[in-house]
Amino acid sequence: MSSDSDGDLVTTTGGVVTGQVSGAQVESYLLEALLWRELRARPCGLKFTRQRATGKYVHDFYCRDARLGIEIEGAAFDAEREEWLEKAGIATLKLSRRSVVDGSHHAAQEVVSRALNLLPPDHPALSRLTATGQGENRD
Numbered sequence: 001m002s003s004d005s006d007g008d009l010v011t012t013t014g015g016v017v018t019g020q021v022s023g024a025q026v027e028s029y030l031l032e033a034l035l036w037r038e039l040r041a042r043p044c045g046l047k048f049t050r051q052r053a054t055g056k057y058v059h060d061f062y063c064r065d066a067r068l069g070i071e072i073e074g075a076a077f078d079a080e081r082e083e084w085l086e087k088a089g090i091a092t093l094k095l096s097r098r099s100v101v102d103g104s105h106h107a108a109q110e111v112v113s114r115a116l117n118l119l120p121p122d123h124p125a126l127s128r129l130t131a132t133g134q135g136e137n138r139d
Contacts, residue, residue, distance in 0.1 A: 034101075035060075035061065038105055043109075044128070045125040047064065057085065059092075065125070066118040068118055070092075070111055
């Protein structure tokens with residue numbers, strides 16, 4: 001992303017302007033960057049990826065071990081998408097924009113908590129939590 005002569009944000013591909021970026025796109029990018037700052041640190045030993053494709057759908061974030069897709073409010077969710085993800089065994093956590101703006105650390109804690117609850121019982125992350133006395137609250 002860069003600015004044109006009027007100060008508007010534009011997208012480029014190989015130096016060629018491909019279009020202007022809307023305010024909503026900039027906001028989405030910034031919200032994802034805030035949450036990514038927390039998730040890329042591998043909280044509780046969990047690995048998250050950003051902009052992960054699953055079939056023909058793209059998640060804002062994804063935890064493979066927990067089979068959890070994370071979406072920040074604004075992603076298009078239709079019945080077809082929900083049905084496909086459910087059949088593929090992928091849970092989805094939808095976060096409100098407000099929750100990320102108000103505290104990306106707390107939003108990340110919500111993501112990690114959900115991911116830990118979806119892990120198989122023998123996952124190493126759960127063993128580490130149990131060893132430190134933090135794993136007793138698993139639902």
